[in-house]
Amino acid sequence: MTVRVRFAPSPTGMFHVGGARSALQNWIFAQQSGGAFVLRIEDTDAARNRPEWTEGIIQALDWIGIERGTYEGPHFQSSYAAEHTAAATRLYGEGRAYYCDCSRDDVVQRSGNTHTGYDGFCRDRALGPGEGRALRFRTPDEGATVVVDLVRGEPTFENKLLEDFVIARSDGSAVFLLANVVDDMTMGITHVIRAEEHLPNTPKQQLLWEALGVKPPVWAHVPVIVNEKRQKLSKRRDKVALESYRDEGYLAAAMRNYLLLLGWAPSGDREIVPWETVLSEFRLSDVNHSPAFFDVKKLRAFNGEYIRALSAEEFAAVCAPWLSGTATIPAPPWSPAAFDTQVFAAVAPLAQTRIAVLSEIVDYVDFLFLDEPATDEQSWNKAMKEGAGDILDAAAAAFGALDEWTAEPLKAALERVGEERGLKLGKTQAPVRVATTGRTIGLPLFESLEILGRERSLARLAAARAKLG
Numbered sequence: 244m245t246v247r248v249r250f251a252p253s254p255t256g257m258f259h260v261g262g263a264r265s266a267l268q269n270w271i272f273a274q275q276s277g278g279a280f281v282l283r284i285e286d287t288d289a290a291r292n293r294p295e296w297t298e299g300i301i302q303a304l305d306w307i308g309i310e311r312g313t314y315e316g317p318h319f320q321s322s323y324a325a326e327h328t329a330a331a332t333r334l335y336g337e338g339r340a341y342y343c344d345c346s347r348d349d350v351v352q353r354s355g356n357t358h359t360g361y362d363g364f365c366r367d368r369a370l371g372p373g374e375g376r377a378l379r380f381r382t383p384d385e386g387a388t389v390v391v392d393l394v395r396g397e398p399t400f401e402n403k404l405l406e407d408f409v410i411a412r413s414d415g416s417a418v419f420l421l422a423n424v425v426d427d428m429t430m431g432i433t434h435v436i437r438a439e440e441h442l443p444n445t446p447k448q449q450l451l452w453e454a455l456g457v458k459p460p461v462w463a464h465v466p467v468i469v470n471e472k473r474q475k476l477s478k479r480r481d482k483v484a485l486e487s488y489r490d491e492g493y494l495a496a497a498m499r500n501y502l503l504l505l506g507w508a509p510s511g512d513r514e515i516v517p518w519e520t521v522l523s524e525f526r527l528s529d530v531n532h533s534p535a536f537f538d539v540k541k542l543r544a545f546n547g548e549y550i551r552a553l554s555a556e557e558f559a560a561v562c563a564p565w566l567s568g569t570a571t572i573p574a575p576p577w578s579p580a581a582f583d584t585q586v587f588a589a590v591a592p593l594a595q596t597r598i599a600v601l602s603e604i605v606d607y608v609d610f611l612f613l614d615e616p617a618t619d620e621q622s623w624n625k626a627m628k629e630g631a632g633d634i635l636d637a638a639a640a641a642f643g644a645l646d647e648w649t650a651e652p653l654k655a656a657l658e659r660v661g662e663e664r665g666l667k668l669g670k671t672q673a674p675v676r677v678a679t680t681g682r683t684i685g686l687p688l689f690e691s692l693e694i695l696g697r698e699r700s701l702a703r704l705a706a707a708r709a710k711l712g
């Protein structure tokens with residue numbers, strides 16, 4: 244059997260990190276088994292669907308490593324409407340489905356407000372199609388539906404607890420449960436790997452497969468992703484859009500690796516493993532059932548490690564969008580003409596060891612490309628306390644007298660200024676750092692001054708001194 248899996252997002256305008264995980268798991272499974280990965284856009288909710296969203300999905304997949312050309316599609320659910328209708332008609336014709344005109348209120352009322360699902364009221368009324376009539380699937384009264392699930396074993400569902408569910412609306416259009424099954428069937432899908440929230444749909448869908456006379460797929464329901472409060476990640480509460488992580492400066496490789504660790508661990512004590520290792524070691528059967536914690540702090544640390552593992556050239560390349568801005572990443576505060584690639588190359592190694600996400604690069608290096616440092620008030624107030632003027636004067640004099648403008652002599656000079664005043668290096672560094680870079684926190688000071696250069700460093704010390712009065 245040739246494996247065929249699919250990723251079937253409903254377009255929403257953003258790409259949920261949970262979707263990215265499912266897509267990766269499907270794609271890896273297809274790679275491992277020499278099978279095919281199909282992208283299907285479940286676009287039947289016309290009101291909530293725009294063509295550019297499909298392009299957004301394709302781009303997000305591309306970014307995470309599922310590149311165009313490595314999969315089939317996109318196919319669009321909306322183009323299979325005829326197949327959906329044919330399946331609904333067939334189920335009705337074979338007595339596996341019946342029309343029902345009960346309103347939700349009717350059902351709730353009949354149940355004495357203890358609504359536990361549809362009560363089968365229309366099962367034997369032999370209604371034909373018509374205005375206000377939905378088509379319901381007649382679920383078996385006896386027996387159980389056992390689904391084969393690579394992650395969860397063999398969850399078993401008692402058929403008598405499954406309500407007769409709607410498969411088509413009164414206008415004849417299929418609802419998700421049926422459309423999704425018909426599409427999978429039409430596309431020859433063999434394995435359905437998707438989020439756990441769909442597990443309750445699975446026995447119903449498996450019954451549809453069986454009723455339509457096709458062997459159901461093997462299922463794999465991967466665990467729900469939760470936040471630090473153990474709540475399911477939600478787009479209202481949590482940052483869930485893959486694009487926002489990308490634009491903040493998470494590396495695709497780090498994100499991809501981290502997403503795959505949600506519910507799965509590579510062998511041994513390792514977490515950071517090469518992609519090739521993931522590709523060969525990942526097993527759906529090793530994915531566990533418990534909710535997976537999306538730990539943003541851990542992801543940040545993870546990303547930092549990936550950043551540090553880059554070569555200088557790679558680091559410069561991945562920083563580029565933040566150094567110039569893109570359609571979705573804001574332009575940096577300096578003018579494009581002020582940016583100097585060589586200056587950046589000099590400072591980049593200092594930043595590479597310190598940043599956790601790429602967007603942080605801007606605040607670390609802006610002092611080199613702005614006419615004046617972007618001084619924030621808090622840093623100024625903290626550093627420019629009593630004695631700061633004296634330190635700035637002494638530092639300017641000591642630096643000005645240096646023959647060689649490099650980190651070591653600069654450091655030695657400031658140390659002498661401190662010794663003469665009985666101050667530790669940290670105390671003397673703070674006003675110098677804020678005067679020259681604008682902030683109390685930043686890259687190592689003396690290397691920064693070396694790169695900033697004699698003239699600009701001394702001018703900034705003088706400007707700060709003047710501002711202090």
Ligand code: GLU
Nearest residue numbers: 251252253285423437441
């Ligand atoms: N469109 C559905 C979703 O995004 C697909 C579910 C499935 O994979 O079967 O949740």
